[in-house]
Amino acid sequence: MTDISKGKNYDFIDTMRFIAMISIVMEHSSPFLGMQMTTLHDQIIQTAALQFIKFGTIVFFILAGFLIGDKFNQYTTKQYLSRRIHSIFRPWLFWVTVFIGLFYINQAVIHFKGGGAPGFEHPINYLVDRIHFIVVYTSFWFIINFIFCIAVLLFFRKYMYNMIFGAILGLCSLFYSVNLYFEWAPTGHTTALMGFIFYLWLGVILHKYFDAFQKWITQRSFFLLSSLVVITYILSCIESLHLLQLGSGDFLNTLRISNIIFSFACFLFLYRFCNFKAIEMLNPRSMTFGIHLLHHILIIIFLPMVLMPLEIVYAKQTAWNLFFLQFLIFLLIYSSTYVIVHLLRKMEKWKWTVGQ
Template sequence: MDKKREEKTVKKNFDFVDTIRCISMMGIVFEHSAAIQSGIYSSTFDTAVESSLIQSFKFSTIAFFLIGGFLINHKFQEYSTKQYLKNRFKSTIRPWLFWLLVYVALMMIDRYVSYLRGGDDAVVTNFLGTTWNHFVFGLCYTSSWFVLNFLLCICILLIFKKYLYNWWFGVVLGIVSLVYSLNLYHNWFVTNHSMALFGFIFYLWLGVILNRYFDRVMNYINRISWPIMILTVVVLFVLAILESFELLSLGSKDAYNTLRVSNIIYSFGMFALLLKIGNIEVLQKKMEPRQTTFGIYLVHYVLVVRLLPLIFQPMKLDYLNYSVWVNSGIHISRFLIVYGLSFFLVKLIRLTRAKWIVGG
């Protein structure tokens, strides 16, 4: 009887994980589908609209690391470090590298077409150098970087595996994350995401702890009434927007950084709300997040970088002179195109022998 109850609990946990995984991936794709640089509006109201749109899904990256940690907790116990890394790298690195090389190939084709039209000749005079530059850019300055970052975080947790459930270990990781938060105000180092090598380990560790104490956490969350939970998330949402305003007033180029203190707390609030909501069955049945999420992540950044320019550049859109409403509509349109096509391509690829390229 106890065994059946345990199996049922595990099944329920994975249902909730898949729901959050699906919503988080939508948020990540939405963020990457932005058409313009943030902070271009002089009006406070327009900036507030822009901030609200961006902030709405800003919980996604931290939520993704939390559920990543939730899932690996059992794996750490079931497999040796060597076995786990072997399985993880086999299922992750090969498809990741494939799409990174697809990105590089498409960029080189684009540069060659530009050269034929009278553009820069570096693609023919310095082919290897140009290829390498695109590879480095794809590795460090696109969403492809987060796959390696995620694996790095896992490796660090494995190195310190014997301290995994030590609260002081979590405190140290939390302090490291806060350094990145404070850096937004002090500029000790550049704030782009490729520098945040160790900024997300804490959230992976926190996911591990959530798995261990899941029943206690859910008992606490379920005691919170819906009005209080929703009001709390709304307040945290507003505070996150206010911090973005503060960073914009300081001239920050990264005012919507994921590791803002207010966004970290907002992400926790949204994650708790999603835990309280639980499994959303329609997402499970229609979106199949367990089978498609990783593939969508791998495919979408190639579509953002190469497909969207082909669609929108010929329109010669004047973003700087459009209203915030028009630009928001364009942002949403770009998201629908990218996410819809990514989902369709992943589903299609999974029907073929090449399904390994989307993690199948």
């Protein structure tokens, strides 16, 4: 996830991945996640607070596809997969193991205090449950899905630039959009293995036609692109509220058709206007993968240790309190994760754990 082509000015990738990661961390740390608001007023606040940060995942896949396009002719399928697995799967496996270990430490504390601890009472079932939770319900799902998507693209590499192949991948993604209304299959975006390949492919196509894209995007005005972001944001909120009224348990799914378009609009806007030089001081190329790996561990394991002494219980907060908490908790999680990753990068023995 840290490869950037040398000799070409792809600085926008660092900046956009950094901004996309901010949106992902804020979403994962939001107190609104999993909350069931009972009034329309509260549902609107919840939807508005979460929707404006829902672009990160699709933007990430497009950027990753762009980098695949850049390396496409330099490696064989086996070589490319081997490099990616070596560079991202080893750190992923390490932090999954750490995550599980921290769960067991927590269980040990509960057990020795005399409380019920499934980790000791049913150790095998607990281990399987924790692995399932980590791989399916936390940010660690992304790496598994990412490797799967790369494998599919490379398996069909001779069709990589075929528009019919792209259309088929697009239909696969749209299946999950429609499935939100009919629930033929589980709706969670983390289990939508075939749902994100299209955006990886789109990044490959963007790389192929990058010069034409640059010429086109530089002619688009701030008013046009910002209006597109605002309009698609509103439409995404409306679709989410509609799904909520239909009783959907996944009304903020990343693969809603409106959110897909919103993510595209954000991609265009970010590329055109958000290549901030100041972000370079934060070393986004080296920090982003580590932040991705560690932030959910802090959210699940350590955030409750902060909130409990402060007697902050999400269910007892008003929607507006949760709205402001979303930003405060994000700042806490993001800054803490950034510091940890920064320190690990300075340790020769451990920097590989954050993708260095």
